[in-house]
Amino acid sequence: MVCLGNICRSPLAHGILQHKVDQRGLKAIIDSAGTNGLHDGEYPDSRSMEIALINGIDISYQRSRQIKRRDIEYFDLIYVMDSSNYNNVLNMTESEAEAQKVIMIMNELESGKNINVPDPYYGGEEGFKNVFEMLDKATDLIIEKHLS
Numbered sequence: 001m002v003c004l005g006n007i008c009r010s011p012l013a014h015g016i017l018q019h020k021v022d023q024r025g026l027k028a029i030i031d032s033a034g035t036n037g038l039h040d041g042e043y044p045d046s047r048s049m050e051i052a053l054i055n056g057i058d059i060s061y062q063r064s065r066q067i068k069r070r071d072i073e074y075f076d077l078i079y080v081m082d083s084s085n086y087n088n089v090l091n092m093t094e095s096e097a098e099a100q101k102v103i104m105i106m107n108e109l110e111s112g113k114n115i116n117v118p119d120p121y122y123g124g125e126e127g128f129k130n131v132f133e134m135l136d137k138a139t140d141l142i143i144e145k146h147l148s
């Protein structure tokens, strides 16, 4: 799961999917990272931790880190939150097979529409609730399509 800072959106995507995988006893290695590395080592944003906890999910174990080439090589699917993340991650790929791994997460719900998960960093708590709801739906479909 990839966003810009790896403190707001991708930690939520990571935590929600991890929670669903654990609940269902599925096997998958899930991680998240940011493209800019500006928040390396930091906890998720407190507003992300709060909306997760309200929904019964603890994401406080996560720490921000920057995406690296080895992530592109290692993971089968790389979900990005918006078109800017998409372009940044695509620039890191070195083959068509790697490029195919990179998916805008909301395209799991509405294929080809390229809907962004909006960056909630500068907004209020309502933005985080909206992000949670979008990612909750997207992660249900990820489980259905790729992990069931």
Ligand code: 4NP
Residues within 6 Å of the ligand: 003, 004, 005, 006, 007, 008, 009, 010, 034, 038, 119, 120, 121
């Ligand atoms: P995120 O939100 O990409 O969802 O983690 C952001 C958090 C911090 C910054 C940008 C986006 N920042 O540049 O500080």
